[in-house]
Amino acid sequence: MRRIINSTNVSLDGIGEIMGGWGWHFEYVDDAFDELTWDHLAACDALLMGRRTYESFAEAWPSQAGDYADKINSMKKYVASTTLEKADWTNSTVIDGDLVEEVTKIKELPGRDILMFGFGPVARTLLQHGLLDEIRLWVHPVLVGAGSPTDLVFREGT
Secondary structure, three states, rough: OOOEEEEEEEEEOOOEEOOOOOOOHHHHHOOHHHHHHHHHOOOOOEEEEHHHHHHHHOOOOOOOOOOOHHHHHHEEEEOOOOOOOOOOOOOOEEEEOOOOOOOOOHHHOOOOOEEEHHHHHHHHHHHHOOOOOOEEEEEEEEOOOOOOOHHHHOOOOO
């Protein structure tokens, strides 16, 4: 069975990076970071995203060039959303039914691991139902000191 691996940037005060939002993690990106993120992406053959991450990625990645961009643009993408009617980014499918049921089916399909960026409502639901297999936290040496309780990666019940 395929595994779902979550990869999330987090500050020392527990704030998860909002894709297309704050961008504070970019200050800490170096060659070692790039190499490790490539290794993580290359080990997977699909992405799973919530709507906010999907919209941010779909806006940014199609216009990028290079191995990482080529890989992410060509991968199968599953988008969990109750409001998104269609997903135009190459190889994207909207999961609009029961999230737990649909992700369980996706995990049973043949293939390699599935990578998920960001720790929002979709990740929390998967974690609560035992469908999130691994969490990779990229802890950055910064105190964001802003955000709402919904921006916290770990909160009550997680």
